[in-house]
Amino acid sequence: MSVVLEARDLHRHFGGVKAVNGVSFAVEEGEILGVIGPNGSGKSTLFNCLLGQIPPSTGQVLLDGKDVTGMKPIELNRRGVSRTFQLLQVFPQLSSRENLILAGQEHIGSRMKRLFGRPDAGLSAAADRMLEQFKLSHVAALPAGGLSYGQQKLLDAAMAFMAGPRLVLLDEPAGGVNLSLLGSFRERLRAMNAQGGSTFVVIEHNMDFVMSLCTRVMCIAEGKVIANGKPDDVRNDPTVIEAYLGH
């Protein structure tokens, strides 16, 4: 399999704080890589460096073998990279359906064609299918700001898939999603991975969720990779246990 995403010796310093301190890893096509680590270990900063939200201090990010270090989020999105954020990032005044249409519309035709084309950019049916897959059909017409936290999280994740991305980086997608929805959410992500051929990188604190979803897990502590391997191997790694429990 080909490598989709690769980080080479990434560093990101904030003054004297080394939030990301020499991280290297590669993600192969079709993989679901879980990124775990205690709070403040540098996971979200790593995501932000990979996705052009903040430039790394040193190091390289490669997408399909091409250097994309520091490339702006919009450019990465055009190259098939999608993401969710740790905190909710839906558009509260738009309906759930409109949120999904927005998430896909900029990938349809030229800007002028979109102005004079259909108001929904031809994405209503795709948005409705996505709502159904994420069990949100019953709130399709409601403003996203009025949904429960868990529903907004699901919508947030669904938006990341609207443009048919090659690589999706999900930052704590399960946070706040209730247990009854979590199982079907995991299955949905698995199906997206299998059917769509997307490659995932998932930051998550819910160990059961990440261990049952991911094909490989990488643990970060104090900005460094301390374990990288099969989920069970990482779960039982003494270094990982020590990083989490502090002994």
Added chain:
Amino acid sequence: MNQPHRVLPLALVLLLVAGLAGSVLKPYPIYLISLWAVYTISAIGLNLTLGFAGQISLAQASFVGFGAYATALLLPHGVPFGFTLVIGAAISFILGVLLGFPALRVQGHYLAFVTLALATIAFLVFRNESWLTHGTAGIDKIARPIPFTSDVAYMWLCLAALAVVTLGVWWLLRSPWGRAFLALRENPVRAASLGVDVRTYTLLAFAIGAGLGGVSGALFAPLGQYIEPSEFALPLSFSLLLMVVVGGSGSFLGPFLGAMVSVALPEVLRSFQDYYLLIYGVIVILLLVFSPDGIVGIIARGVARLRPTDAPVEPKP
């Protein structure tokens, strides 16, 4: 009230009623209806920039001025009114693009000050560059286009222009562009991560809003048939801002209602003479305290009370 497709017929009916009423009124009310139509066009432009795309601008009066001076200066040279309107709108559109560039780097209060600087520069140009603008003496005897020379005919021209702008902005807001503008206002970081070109849409929001200011100015000049620099100074920018906020920022109908209040209220309060501005100010303060989403917000809440309550949506497992 925020859904353009729902309120478009209402806006067009409002224009028709205003026109029919104006046709049987005396010259001064006809002038006020024409002024309302002209200011509404400019307020719609500012609402697009501020209300929908979330970019503050205190320079809208300058764009009205560019449109007005383009018309007033070109008409005597035999340029048809339609062309002067397009030229005025184009000048404002291009300057709007230039004004948009600072918005890519600064936001909020800082952006307000940048636009304030442009408004000040524009006013100084209108006032001091007498060789072109005739300075404080102003430009008079601005001809109205044939066959819209009478007060009533010119009022219909202003209302027709407002109808065209209304339809155009309705089209824009229901298109993916409108959705992108809203995304820009609500969360530019997330919008960029979804492929929305924040840079281009910010510039477009400024440019289209400014262009509509230019259209408004082109209609303003022949309305009073006289223009001078102070008409396009900061008080008009603040007044246009007030129209957007009082009407309901980010709502389709807001500029119509805000401009109506701004034009009509001083007339209603005229009998209070020296106290009218004081009363006007208090009314605006009370409105914004009790209804931050403006008059449209009050109407929307009234309509919601009349409707049967929707059943709460239960999450499905």
